[in-house]
Amino acid sequence: MKKAFLALYFAALGIYLIPTVSAQNLASQKVVLDPNVKTGKLKNGITYYIRRNSEPKNRAEFRLAVKAGSVLETDAQQGLAHFMEHMNFNGTTNFPKNELVNFLQKTGVRFGADLNAYTGFDETVYMLPIPTDSAGLLEKGIQVLEDWAHGALLDPAEIEKERGVVLEESRMGRGAQQRMRDKFLKVILNNSRYAERLPIGKDSILKSFKPETIKAFYQDWYRPDLMAVIAVGDFDVAKVEAIITQKFSSIKPPVNAKKRTKYEIPLDGSTQVAIVTDPEYPQNLIQLIYKQPNSKEKNLLDVRNNFAQELYNAMMGQRMQELTQKPNPPFLYGGSEYGDFLGNLDSYTSIALSKDAASMKTALTALLEENARVQKFGFTQPELDRAKKDFLNSIEQYYKERDKTKSANYVQEYLNHFLHDKPFMGIEAYYAFVQKNLESVNLAEINALAKKYITDQNRAVVVMGPEQSKGALPTEADIRALLKDAGKDVTAYVDDVLDTPLLSSEPVAGKVTAEKSIEKLGVTELTLSNGVKVLLKPTEFKNDEILLKATGKGGYSLFPDERETGVFSSYLIQSGGVGPYTQTQLQKFLAGKTASAGPYISELTEGFGGSTNPKDLETTLQLIYAYFTAPRKDAELVKGILANQKAYLENMQKTLTPEKVYSDSLNAVLTSNNPKRQPLKPESVDKVNLDRAAEMYKDRFSDASDFVFTFVGAFKVDAIKPLLEKYLGSLPSTERNDDFQHPNIFPPKGKIEKTVYKGLEPKSRVTLVSSGEYEYNPENNIQIEALQEVLQIKLIEALREEESGVYGVGVSESTDKFPTGHYRFSIGFGCAPENVDKLVKRTQEEIEKIKKNGADPKDIEKFVAETQRKTELAVKTNNFWLNYLDDNTFLGDDLDEIFQQEKLLKSITVASTKAAAEKYFDDGNFIKVVLMPEKK
Missing domain, CATH: 3.30.830.10 (Metalloenzyme, LuxS/M16 peptidase-like)
Incomplete structure (x- = not known):
């Protein structure tokens, strides 16, 4: 009791206690750098x-x-x-x-x-x-x-x-x-x-x-x-x-080297307020910055104390996220975090995106109150316990993947050491240190950080909003008044936690009714008794990672007159939680677990995406089963979500940025202004109906018989079969024959040119599009990819290196198989308005050169080398195989296609690129959309 009382007493003074001997011991030990370096x-x-x-x-x-x-x-x-x-x-x-x-x-x-x-x-x-x-x-x-x-x-x-x-x-x-x-x-x-x-x-x-x-x-x-x-x-x-x-060693140091001055940002204790507006800024953003002297990890005590900072950030992040999940959220997005700032400073920064200018005071008040709540009452022990579980779980994952860590990750550690004096212990030593010292981080210690971070010294408040709404934004006097009264009537945090099984009853397991081995791919295909198909690819690319995808055909294309509700349907249902859990309670239930799986409904498909590990695979499968059989809807929560979404769209409509106007104009041209491709507007939100969204969701997930589940990663087929039979084999099945209704919206034929005048700055954007019918097959696909790359190389050389007219130029290609074959090439760049015509002309000249002569053999060599190197790396990742198997299955493409690449690359020649350019860059099918600044 005496120790607990002292800890609370010192915490109230902004001082935290850890065992004295341990603190002295750790403080006397420097961080030993990873011996593997x-x-x-x-x-x-x-x-x-x-x-x-x-x-x-x-x-x-x-x-x-x-x-x-x-x-x-x-x-x-x-x-x-x-x-x-x-x-x-x-x-x-x-x-x-x-x-x-x-x-x-x-x-x-x-x-x-x-x-x-x-x-x-x-x-x-x-x-x-x-x-x-x-x-x-x-x-x-x-x-x-x-x-x-x-x-x-x-x-x-x-x-x-x-x-x-x-x-x-x-x-x-x-x-x-x-x-x-x-x-x-x-x-x-x-x-x-x-x-x-x-x-x-x-x-x-x-x-x-x-x-x-x-x-x-x-x-x-x-x-x-x-x-x-x-x-x-x-x-x-x-x-x-x-x-x-x-x-x-041959590089000689300068004889009289200039002093490398270490510049600093001075702290004067004041509170600064900046209210800035712009006629082209559509958002309402507020930042609250508490500047602090930079803290360095010089010894093991610093490393151990940094745990408290990590845990503080995690718990504060959870509280901020919970605010957005309330029926009437105070902002669209909010967050608070302690971290690096600039120069010699760190900062504790709170940020909020308000739904409109009139709500900025509400958003700032919410930030201040949440910070004050932690200052006055601290976090709770259950919050800390969950944060520790999550933190330890994340470090365990790094440790388990220690022999599979990418070189780029290590490079960043050493950069941070050289540039910012951040030590690198190596994951073996760090994991052992976390295991030994994490438990010693106590609640009083973390709660004391709030008093250190949140002070009335060295603050800055930045308010950013549209010029048109300047009168509705808070004034400097308003902001200073809110700062002065922050948290005056704040109450303690209530931890809305639930501890009950995710599933109300055990599923009745199905059976594997067919099994096929695709040896060349290392894939096993299972068919379950309810019709669900499962593709399993065990790999050794990661030691503790399992990725999953599930795809069924249909999507909201089957509800063609209810696009608005269809677009929001899965998000609104998922936001309500699942089974007995609200979304907030679910996040707490999953603390310390690597179990992520969520449903989606897109235009043509519905399904799941997720990631887990062998230990938490069963929990992840339970999540999927629950989302199929026990989705929730929360009318009050959805009301707030839709109100915020509408306000966000109203802001975008009131303050049309050059980028927004250009994007919408380009979209209108490429889709012939089809209503099914028009951007969402505020009135679109009014058409969203929660009950109808729930009906759509139920319809799309009432039959799993056409779903294909793909699992890639660290598992053995025989070991996970029982779990798949239990949770996927028991999913509802009506064995209906599902398919999507493709809207068949592609760029129009003919020559179309459009110039959009919007923007205060002297800058332009150009998009050039060629498109048309296409015979979709691997042979044509590789030619399209090669044409894209060689043209990209040539346009960088021409427009950037020779003309000095652009910073970057992008060439992209896309091909569609459904409902019939279609291709599209897009070329895009930004430039000075006076250079638009010259650079478009030069672009067309480079295309004509390829049409007339084919690609430069050196550029073909580069494409082949890049493709081979890229593929060599990709096929050693779980993510590649997850998407490859899922995409090829959905499209009905040959799963062996990956093994044809060497043969296909050999088909790329000067003659083949010439033929492809002649075929796919049709002068009669050409769209040009240009953004120019407003006429003065």
Whole structure:
């Protein structure tokens, strides 16, 4: 009793207790880094991290990290840290001009998707995944990193070409969000250096800086003491260490190195309020930020104390989610979390998306009250027990998958260590530490965090809303009054928990009536006595993962005049919970379990998606059975959901953003303005009927006989058969002959051009579409895929590298089998309004070149390499096989199709791409939709 009293007493003062001896012991122990990582520092100061990891096999993940970002720029260099990142792809000592991208594409590495980089305030990071199963590639990959580190050519001609690309990246970032951010950033960053050094920089500088200016940044900051080389993959560690040492030791440190200033965001104790509006911003968003000095994990006590932060965030997140699941929710979305902020600061941030401007006070009040509730009354022991179960379960999963962890995950840990001083213990040590110390984290300790996080010091409140609703937004005086009175009448949290079996009675098990082995695929097909089919593919890709999908034909296409209710049907029923549990109670019931399964109804299908593990598979199957046989509806809850949804759509309609207007216009053209494809409007919500939604749901899940369930992952067929017979074999069955009613809505034929005028910024978007009838088969599908990729390569070269007119260009293709074959190519990019015609013309010229001459053989080589490499990785994942088996079964495609890929790739030739381009880019079937800024 005495210990409990003292713990509560000190908690009230904002102090928590843990056993003194244990605390002293942990505080005296530094975090020992994972011994599986080879770390070191070269004589010139370069740090390196090297780890052997065979997931995925024959692959390596390389990173070059530089502790230099936009915050180090001089006034004349604003934007050049980011520009420097671009230039490292435009000519280095061993890879002149664009040879780097060209070389890597031939090895199967995709530019943008695989090969990439980013620039932040304090760092620049280059990312290179590369195969290791070809002679010399490993060494060449490290050569790329060395070139980035000190071999950038910075050719003035290449700088001139890249100006346009970076300016287009800047242009694409403009809009309401950027304009509002520029208004409130100095407020929440206390006029610090960070507020003045956004990585994208200033257009005026990007247009006019001299090559010497960017060379100065490169020479000053790309230097050994600020760099780390990270290599994780399927290779010999000693060999990689030797290569890194040999290549990077030659980099000489600067003689008179500039001091690397550590900029900070000052804390002055004040409460800042920023209310910003914009005519193109459709939402009503509020952020409440409590800034705190950054906390570092320097010793084991810090690691142990971080458990409390994780548990606090989890419990607070659960409470916020519960607010959105109430009959009259105070906001559309809300959340609170403690974490990294920027520079030297952490923050406790609460955020809410209000349904309209008039409800902003309600949303802010709800945030403040929920924070105050924790401050005054704390969390409850059952909440903490559930959070601990979830936390331990998540760590156990990482531990069980320790030999199946992807190299990219390890790379991120080492980046965080080098850039942010975050230790990496390794999952073996961390799991053991969690098991030993998690239980010591007590309720008083966590409740004390609320007093630390939520204070009247160093606060910032940001309100963002539409200009048109400015008068309805809370004023600064309103906000300060709410802050002052926060939680005055708040009451303690009531834990609405239920502990009862998920199923009211045991299902009457069915039987396996047929079993077929598809040996080549490693798949077993079961037919159950109620007609349900099950595809089982045991794998060793993960140790503790089972993924599942179930698909039945029909969907809301069978209710063609009730689209609005159909769209919402499964969501509304699922929101009510299942069996004896409300949705909130269900989440609590599942604490500590990896059991996720939820129903859906789409236009053409209905079914389930989910994930679990061997331990919790039975619970997951019980969930599925319950959703089939005991769905719930909650009229009051649904009333609130629909009211919020309607308010959200009204906001979108009142403040039509350029993106929304363009998207809706494009959709109208591509669907001939068909009512079944029109975006939802506020009046659409009025047509939604809960009782009818429940009837639709019941109809679609009253017969499981046409469902195909697919399970992929860590199981043995014989071991899970009894569970499948019990929970899937007992599902209701009427053996009706179900199918969908395809709406048959595809882009219209002919030449169509439409220009939409909307937007304040001088930026445009272009979408070009070619479509038509199509013979759906593997042979044609591979030709379509190849045509998409070679055109993508050519348009990046033409529009980005040669014209300097775009930041990015996307080419996508899609094919449909039902109701009859149909294909569609879409080409999209953003650019300056004055460049639209020129870039469209250049796009058409590139298409015509392929139609006339076929694809460049080098581009075909790149497509084949990328496809082979992508497939090599994909077939080693559960997710690939889940979707492959489900999709091919639904479409009626050959399940052996995957084994035809090598043969199909050999069919891609210059002649075949020429024939495909002639066939699929029909000049008479062409749609062009352009967004232009509003006419002044």
